[in-house]
Amino acid sequence: MKFSLDSAPGSLTIAAYAKDTVTISGQVHRFPLVVTPGGIHANLLPESLSSLTAAHLQAIADLGIEILILGTGSRQVLVGRELNETLAQRGVGLEAMNSPAACRCFNVLVAENRAVAAALFGD
Numbered sequence: 738m739k740f741s742l743d744s745a746p747g748s749l750t751i752a753a754y755a756k757d758t759v760t761i762s763g764q765v766h767r768f769p770l771v772v773t774p775g776g777i778h779a780n781l782l783p784e785s786l787s788s789l790t791a792a793h794l795q796a797i798a799d800l801g802i803e804i805l806i807l808g809t810g811s812r813q814v815l816v817g818r819e820l821n822e823t824l825a826q827r828g829v830g831l832e833a834m835n836s837p838a839a840c841r842c843f844n845v846l847v848a849e850n851r852a853v854a855a856a857l858f859g860d
Contacts, residue, residue: 749761751843754840759772759840766779769782769783769784770857771855773853778797781797786814786858789820794823795827798824803852804832805824805832806846807839808857809835809839810860813834813838815833816833842855
């Protein structure tokens with residue numbers, strides 16, 4: 738799936754999503770990964786969504802974000818209360834959705850100059 742929104746000069750946006758990859762700035766990256774407007778972080782997430790812990794979310798919050806978009810693969814998976822509370826205590830909002838929707842949402846928030854990260858998992 739290709740995306741066309743690219744109205745944040747100098748910021749990273751997601752150009753395309755596939756089952757196991759995303760294309761960012763012309764380069765293909767495999768899941769899992771965290772994307773911010775300023776960088777790609779391949780070492781902040783576990784290999785599977787089921788292994789995601791509060792410690793992982795703390796490390797992502799340390800990137801200085803206000804919003805975390807959690808892409809859960811091809812289907813939306815809601816995360817537990819503990820993970821939501823971990824970020825809420827730091828003033829960071831968490832929204833979980835399927836990964837294609839997370840990519841689109843990330844691009845919109847980047848275009849609005851928001852402090853956002855997308856934590857993306859594939860299938």
